[in-house]
Amino acid sequence: RKPYDPAAAQERWQAFWESDQTFKALDDGSKERRYVLDMFPYPSGDLHMGHAEAFVMGDVVARYWRLKGYDVLHPIGWDSFGLPAENAAIKRDAHPAEWTYANIETQARSFRRYGLSFDWSTRLHTSDTDYYRWTQWLFLRFFERGLAYRKNSFVNWCPSCQTVLANEQVVQGACERCGTTVTKRQLNQWYFRITDYADRLLDDMKQLEGQWPDRVLAMQRNWIGRSEGAYVDFEIEGREQPVTVFTTRPDTLFGATFFVVAPEAELAGEIVAEEQRADFEAYLEKTKQATEIERQSTERPKTGVFLGVHAVNPVNGERIPVYAADYVLADYGTGAVMAVPAHDQRDLDFAKAHDLPVRMVVDTGDADPAETFVATAGDGTYVNSGLLDGLSDKVSGVSRIIDQLEVDGRGKRAITFRLRDWLLSRQRFWGVPIPIIHCPSCGEVPVPDDQLPVELPDLRGAALKPKGTSPLAGPEATAWREVECPTCGGRAERDTDTMDTFVDSSWYFFRYCSPGYDGGPFDPEDVRRWMPVEQYVGGVEHAILHLLYMRFFTKVLHDMGMVDFVEPMRRLMNQGQVINQGKAMSKSLGNGVDLGAQIDQFGVDAIRTTVVFAGPPEDDIDWADMSPTATVRFLQRALRVAQDVTSEPGTDPAGGDLALRRATHKSVADLGDLLDSHRFNVAVARLMELVNATRKTIDAGAGPADPAVREAAEAITVGLSLFAPYLAEDMWETLGHQPSVANAAWPTVDPSLLVTESVTCVVQVKGKVRAKLEVSPEATEEELKELALADANVQRSLDGKEIRQIIVRAPRLVSIVPA
Ligand code: ANZ
Ligand code: ZN
16 A cells, blocks of 8 residues: 655646646536635735635635535636835836746746646736726726716825825825835825715625624724714804814714814815914924824824814804814814814813813713813713703704704704725836826826727836836836827826726626626626625735725626626635744744745645644634644545555445444534534544544454445545545545546435434432433443533532432433432
8 A cells, every 4th residue: 555645646636637627617507606716816926824724715615615516616816916016126127027927927836736726717817908908997987987086185105115005005004015104195196986885885784794704894894984973064253154063972062162173174274363374384294294093092192273263153152262183184074073072082182281161061970071081971961051951862962953953054964984085096107007198178088998908118127116106107108108188189198107906806806707808897697607706715904905895896886787796705704824933924033934845845735634624714823833744644544544445436335334334424414514614624623533433444343345434435535625635536546436536526414324323311319310311322431420410400409419429320320329
């Protein structure tokens, strides 16, 4: 019997799968279709341990569903635009495409080696012109619908990447890519109007409940941040138009003792009194240095300047001073707030720092905030509040005051969202050019569809160096940039920004259904057959960015009539990370583990199985605690079982060793449940048990010719093919079958073999029957004793007394005599 040779098996079966096209989706209607999707990789270097974990989970699902008889689409591609390629190109004086496509080839080889059951015929790269042509096409459809627009505003700017960032890409005030503190710049930028979809992005989450991890849904809900409240109009002395504030507590209107506007809101500059202007301008400059996180921090002292004007409270005519303060943000609500220090801690902190009055209008029973400087927020009795006095709950207070404001025409019910529009333009080269031409007489003119794609010019090396403006705006790109206006034929210029790469990844899963299609981004018929995706797999780091954007895109495509669903991913699984010695792997810690070296040492099957066996898919794996060597031993044991089988393929298992048959059928039934509920690690454990049980039967019981041994060995092989696909092919062949095991059917369970016999064991305390336990006929005295003492009824009747004697007649009687 040959020992397992991973390297030989890998080479042989990889070639076989490729020539056999084992994993190509049939798409012929002969089977029910299922789409399993992994978040596609970014081509930075070779695959690493993180990929090993992420991709094996999706592969287990894909292989399982194939065995269950589905026609599985399991595609792969690359998210291949982006900054790292550009930075590498600058360093090497090369074109970003060289680095990008070389890395893609490396990763593709490694994916093949890693035994992933991809349908390679659907492969795509977002940086290919026949892909980004359609990204541009989609942009233009968004533009036509008013969902892509340009506006001038303060935007997040990363001084190191020299480009703007979406709000979603600013993490704790820093650039999510390089960690540099993000500052603000005023620029004219392209946006997607994702806020138009805020309500639907929230509401449609109902379809995802129980199917997506709760924490992802919670993060999205929080990011969208729906708030219910009211708009209230305040007159500002010396100004025609009233100023509107957004408040979630209009019921505290009588407690508003001052008014605050965001320093960078246009309003502030408009209303500031001349004698205060210098102070204000100086404060505005300081504001621009602060990050949004800092500004919202409750810890930070509340700074601000008086603007020299007063607002008038619409319900009592009171004059209240107007301040500019950076704790109010320009782009949330209306950028202005009515400050109610008694019931809002930020306002109270500000009031304390600037010696402003604090007036309690809701008596919650807590001490007066004017004395404690602790704002109160709960329900209570309204005081000093005119029409609200005497009411004692928030719901009535809020609705009563809004009704009145609506009658007076000074306010109305309102809902706001924390979500902002998606800033999509980037001042970098290696991305999709925005297909707009700026004409001095016609304005923003879309590039006609039949002129797509707008291809990137051939820039390389120094021409790509970040200068704060896009390389496409530089002198090297003049010939590319200067074009005729498609409308009037006059001299015009192309837009010089490129799109955020999250645009590329917002629709790639549709393209997989229609590889190579050139009538549109995808053929709606293909998408109707395959989508929604049944299982999506990827890291939780995409909980907001990618997963929100792609939901938005899908809804727009739905509204365009191109797809007939609104949620593209039915189920989502977040895999954990691979760490080492309790820490994320990093160069500086020197704790990196190289996937290629691990595979060389232990073989693909052992690495895949070790990763899966480590724990539930969503948990992190500490590689220091793993033992691929133990996995190798298990795989050897499994192979030996298959090698020992002497009965012929197709032998009827009926009449084989009953205990082993029961174990096999129970294992297969359990495996199904475990795989359906993504407890892959337990599934591996079940297979280990079955290997051991089979070994026992071969050695000590019925021997290798028993048909139950073949039945067990085949079940083991099919089950193992999810985790250790190369070994499973070897075993399948050893068992006398034609490859591939991927085309074997999932074993059917005989329900009559699942009925486990049990006997009733009577438990007596002082001669009285206190419990009846269903136990295995083979239960030992010790087991019975333990079960009996653990029984709640038995414990109650013992009432803590010591035990003098326990008599056990296995398996039918346990008699307990207390002291
Ligand atoms: C008066 C008030 C009284 C408020 C009170 C709260 C409590 P959420 O829940 O996050 O939507 N606000 C409104 N616009 C703001 C802005 N641009 N920057 C900073 N704060 C702003 O918060 C809504 C509340 O946050 C609003 O309700 C407003 O303060 C403040 F006892 O108005 B409130
Ligand atoms: Zn023109």
